[in-house]
Amino acid sequence: MLKVDVDVYVDRGVCRLVLNGELDVETVAQLQEVVGKAGEHTLEVDLSGVSFVDSTGLKSLLDISNDWRQKGGRMLILRPQPDVAEVMRLVGLDRLLAQNTAPGGEER
Amino acid sequence: MQRCLECAKKEPDRPCVECRYFIQPSPLRRVPSPPVRVFLEDEHGRQYPAHILALNTTEFGLETEAPVPGRYVIRLQESLWIEVAGVPFKGKNNVHVFDVLRVHRKRGTARRLSREEYQLLAGSAGELVQEITRYLPEHLQDLVREKLLAEVEKSELINALKVGKVMKYERGRFRYLSGRADLDLPMEEAEKLMRQATRQAEHRREVVISADGQKVFDLHGVPFDHRSGGLLAFDITEVIEKERKMHRQEMQAYREAIAAVTGGRFYLVNGDEMEKVVSEGTELAQGEVRQTHDIPEARRVIQEALPVLDSRRRHAVILCLTEALANALKHAGGGCWQARQSGDTVRIIVQDRGPGIKTSELARATLMQHYSTKNSLGCGFTLMLYYADYLYLNTGPSGTALALDFGVVPADRLKQDQ
Numbered sequence: 001m002l003k004v005d006v007d008v009y010v011d012r013g014v015c016r017l018v019l020n021g022e023l024d025v026e027t028v029a030q031l032q033e034v035v036g037k038a039g040e041h042t043l044e045v046d047l048s049g050v051s052f053v054d055s056t057g058l059k060s061l062l063d064i065s066n067d068w069r070q071k072g073g074r075m076l077i078l079r080p081q082p083d084v085a086e087v088m089r090l091v092g093l094d095r096l097l098a099q100n101t102a103p104g105g106e107e108r
Numbered sequence: 109m110q111r112c113l114e115c116a117k118k119e120p121d122r123p124c125v126e127c128r129y130f131i132q133p134s135p136l137r138r139v140p141s142p143p144v145r146v147f148l149e150d151e152h153g154r155q156y157p158a159h160i161l162a163l164n165t166t167e168f169g170l171e172t173e174a175p176v177p178g179r180y181v182i183r184l185q186e187s188l189w190i191e192v193a194g195v196p197f198k199g200k201n202n203v204h205v206f207d208v209l210r211v212h213r214k215r216g217t218a219r220r221l222s223r224e225e226y227q228l229l230a231g232s233a234g235e236l237v238q239e240i241t242r243y244l245p246e247h248l249q250d251l252v253r254e255k256l257l258a259e260v261e262k263s264e265l266i267n268a269l270k271v272g273k274v275m276k277y278e279r280g281r282f283r284y285l286s287g288r289a290d291l292d293l294p295m296e297e298a299e300k301l302m303r304q305a306t307r308q309a310e311h312r313r314e315v316v317i318s319a320d321g322q323k324v325f326d327l328h329g330v331p332f333d334h335r336s337g338g339l340l341a342f343d344i345t346e347v348i349e350k351e352r353k354m355h356r357q358e359m360q361a362y363r364e365a366i367a368a369v370t371g372g373r374f375y376l377v378n379g380d381e382m383e384k385v386v387s388e389g390t391e392l393a394q395g396e397v398r399q400t401h402d403i404p405e406a407r408r409v410i411q412e413a414l415p416v417l418d419s420r421r422r423h424a425v426i427l428c429l430t431e432a433l434a435n436a437l438k439h440a441g442g443g444c445w446q447a448r449q450s451g452d453t454v455r456i457i458v459q460d461r462g463p464g465i466k467t468s469e470l471a472r473a474t475l476m477q478h479y480s481t482k483n484s485l486g487c488g489f490t491l492m493l494y495y496a497d498y499l500y501l502n503t504g505p506s507g508t509a510l511a512l513d514f515g516v517v518p519a520d521r522l523k524q525d526q
Contacts, residue, residue: 083419
């Protein structure tokens with residue numbers, strides 16, 4: 001189960017996806033579909049409501065990030081839960097993490 | 109790295125081929141006798157003669173004046189050439205190890221020699237083909253040799269040439285030409301094969317088991333014209349047994365290597381051992397996976413069945429189950445899983461009936477990060493190796509079984525200890 005909410009901050013060129021549920025082989029397609037419609041410069045993926053991410057989920061985050069960078073934008077991952085953060089660190093995806101980022105991309 | 113330099117000073121006359129630092133001794137290491145003569149060609153087309161002193165599927169030990177380091181091409185046949193690079197610190201004097209960079213074949217390239225190409229150099233199939241075709245009519249010798257060599261290249265059973273028999277076929281009748289006269293062939297099948305080969309004017313090959321089930325023959329039909337041709341027959345019973353034995357040896361080598369690099373946590377086990385692994389303890393839960401939707405369902409089921417655990421351990425178990433199930437789904441179209449407990453160990457088992465992991469890919473598939481034969485991040489195994497305490501893998505053409513052990517000190521006891 002995955003729920004994806006989309007908040008767009010037009011003035012800052014930020015599209016924020018707030019994910020709730022599990023990001024895995026079963027639900028990645030949902031995320032990809034929403035991402036496919038986003039057109040802003042910065043894509044923020046808020047994982048605070050995600051209790052579980054598997055390697056397929058990680059792979060799709062990596063793909064989205066690469067895709068966004070190729071188009072000249074960037075993707076940031078916000079607030080992963082500890083278990084998810086550990087898995088991201090293990091496979092070297094912690095570089096996609098935004099440190100101390102407030103809603104809308106403002107530095108705190 | 110310094111070893112060969114020191115050796116060159118201390119023992120300049122000691123032959124490298126006998127040294128274990130030259131080419132790693134393994135079942136696939138061969139020392140052709142006499143050494144096979146080849147030419148190294150550099151990028152300017154300059155050729156250096158070389159002798160292959162030793163080889164395995166990824167390295168050559170060459171005696172040559174060609175400068176090292178340097179990149180060269182070895183042409184074996186028109187449709188087969190190999191790019192190699194000299195390794196300066198392996199070997200001494202004019203003997204060096206050359207890594208195989210790329211093998212070019214008529215179709216596609218590879219990073220190592222195929223078993224057949226390697227055998228072609230390691231054995232002496234060429235000479236055998238010469239010998240075996242000696243009694244054919246002169247105008248046909250070259251043609252048949254060329255076809256045979258091409259076939260031999262393809263054949264995984266090249267050693268079989270040592271027990272061959274050659275016959276001439278004409279209008280339904282066979283005449284013995286050369287090879288082992290006493291080789292008792294299944295003539296009915298042989299004639300059928302020759303009829304097909306001559307009628308269709310193309311090489312036919314068939315592996316036939318003798319009527320009593322005791323012998324296995326590799327039959328080749330080479331047409332000369334629409335009613336005559338050559339039959340080459342090989343008794344491959346022993347070869348098949350040898351292949352099996354070699355496979356077992358190879359598995360043993362992998363088994364030791366994988367256990368060593370994982371600090372004794374990851375075991376390749378045989379079928380009997382796996383049987384034991386999957387039946388120890390008591391069952392907590394089980395299920396089946398046929399589609400992606402079954403994976404979150406499996407997580408839900410196992411969550412309910414697991415003993416009380418700290419959240420990190422719990423997460424480790426369900427993540428590893430997910431990864432193992434996703435692998436089974438991707439490579440085998442599905443599989444079944446179970447969770448068992450014995451004492452303070454929870455064991456997750458995932459079994460599938462897929463084609464198995466190829467031996468040659470086993471080490472990479474299991475140990476290399478981000479390696480995957482199908483397009484994915486390929487980190488499933490990395491995660492399982494990180495989170496599980498012990499791993500057991502059994503894989504073969506009839507399926508793969510993976511078991512993962514997690515030490516589970518129950519949460520209430522953790523509290524007591526503190």
